Amino acid sequence: MTTSCLELHILQTYPSSRLNRGEDGSAKSIYFGGSPRLRISSQAQKRAERHHPHLRFGTPQGVRTKQPQDVILQVLTETNADLVKLEQTPHVIRTALSALYGEYDDKNRLKTPVFLGDDELHRIAALLAVHLGRVTSIQDDRERTAAALLLLRDLRSGTASPDLALYGRFVASQDGWDIEAATSYTHAISTHRANNVTDFFTAVDDLTGDSLHLGQMDISAPTMYRTAVLDISQLQRNLPGGDVQTVIRMWATRAVSSTPNGGRHGTFASTQPEYVLLVVRRGGQPLTYAPAFEQAVYRDQHRSIAQVSAERLEDYARRLPLLYGQNGQVSAQRVTLLTLPVPEHDSIETASSLTAALDVALKELQRE
Incomplete structure (x- = not known):
């Protein structure tokens, strides 16, 4: 059976925040392309999706x-x-x-x-x-x-349970109870160098005006790139007889719309992505386009970091098939708030909304 998958390539900018912290309380980070980048772990992203306050699968739940x-x-x-x-x-x-x-x-x-x-x-x-x-x-x-x-x-x-079928289960101590996840995620990384700053804060006594507590925490305001992949064939195996089409649509919506809620009360940072690229592959190897940002992005006088990042991402997505072939790619659609330069004969189509892009993707997936 031919394996089909749906890839989501997402660019999203956050205001000052600390969405995902390590053991020391600092924002998670990594070196990529020789420069420090901010990072959001795949675990934090998946938990945000599973517990999205407004997008529920209903029952049964995991x-x-x-x-x-x-x-x-x-x-x-x-x-x-x-x-x-x-x-x-x-x-x-x-x-x-x-x-x-x-x-x-x-x-x-x-x-x-x-x-x-x-x-x-x-x-x-x-x-x-x-x-x-x-x-x-x-x-x-x-x-x-x-x-x-x-x-x-x-x-x-x-x-x-759709979320168990999507995110899988690994039981280390017993055999035969694992469920192979239908989804795969990258850790989100900033397309630019890390921009952490230290925020000093204090609590004040309302009656005397005295300082009760002084602390500090790292905050940042990154533009992040992340990839989420759904293996349609594995999802069908995990949910035999289930409404797979509805699960695909709900998963994609949650993957795009969910924000990790670390420090949400003091640094509320829930945004929507500026750019989403939906790629349908049939029989090819799923890909992340993270190498497009191996060289850190910088803004220029007329273009924001998100704008430069989107242009860099699309250039990479167009050039890759020229070197290695289509790799099973049957459609690619962008959903974006940005105004992007589009070649005369573009392999990437523009969708009017995420819903419209998913309509096209689901039609392609049904042709298997």
């Missing part, structure tokens, strides 16, 4: 947790509250779950967090509800533990 037993107990309480009240029930549930997701620590938490879909949690609860009473009634501790470990042997991996 949840990442070290305490799945709490959700299981809540579900079971709705069907058999008396069973949940038994002294042995919580321990039996944890033992059963450990057979799937690994060991628990002394705080009754999984040693490694697990990403579960609502549907999977309800399937677990349904299996437990059938046999839990029998297992909890076993008096011998060893026999009860052995029986608990067998409770979920008939459970099969898989999900109907």
